[in-house]
Amino acid sequence: MVHWRKWLRILHRDIGYIATGLTVIYSISGIAVNHVQDWNPNYAITESTTMIGHIPDSMINSNNLVKYILNKVGETGKLKNTFYPDSASVKIFVEGNTITANLRSGEVLQEKIKSRTVFRETNFLHLNAPKKLWTFVADIFAAALIFLAISGLFMIKGKKGITGRGAWLTALGILIPVVFYLIYF
Structure with missing residues (x-):
């Protein structure tokens, strides 16, 4: 047994x-x-600040503003959306990156997100x-x-x-x- x-x-x-x-x-x-x-735990978020210099006044109210900023920071990812929190800044949402640009100072904050x-x-x-x-x-x-x-x-x-x-x-x-x-x- x-x-x-x-x-x-x-x-x-x-x-x-x-x-x-x-x-x-x-x-x-x-x-x-x-x-x-x-x-x-899901994403690594890295922040970086850069200066893109003075943004020409002709660009601020232009349809090309977002393209101008993306070109200045070297971002080539797919554009998802944009948002203007106030008259002095724009938030640009790109695949894997959130870009906040101060339109007066030319300072740009990028928050890049990478999956862990x-x-x-x-x-x-x-x-x-x-x-x-x-x-x-x-x-x-x-x-x-x-x-x-x-x-x-x-x-x-x-x-x-x-x-x-x-x-x-x-x-x-x-x-x-x-x-x-x-x-x-």
Whole structure:
């Protein structure tokens, strides 16, 4: 007769292998999202200021103003939109770049946006942006993590298992979130 611990180890091992990829995805994204107040995990935004010099008065009310500014800063990306927040400035939205030009001083601020490889994709999945079938996959993964946590309690017998040292470590694992809940809630 096959012992139940053998089957538990087999299931724990195989489900653990399957869960590895998802665990890495959720972990990378979790670290990134935990620090969202310090940085944008999906995009790297770089700001630069340049002077394009005096903008000729004939250009200010011209249909060619945006082209003139884009040419001066060397921007060749696809123009998406423009906006005049006031009479002294224009915002130009280009694919991957937001340009704000002061029409009086000739100062131009550029905010270039570049997607962060790996982080953007993992955040997309972790925050369940796809919905639909991904919700089902994420729920199965959550159930697999519960199984791995509980089955892990019974992997080892004796004083190093759940009846010995494992009990203390399990209690600590439960106590940590409870303490933080009591402190911050």
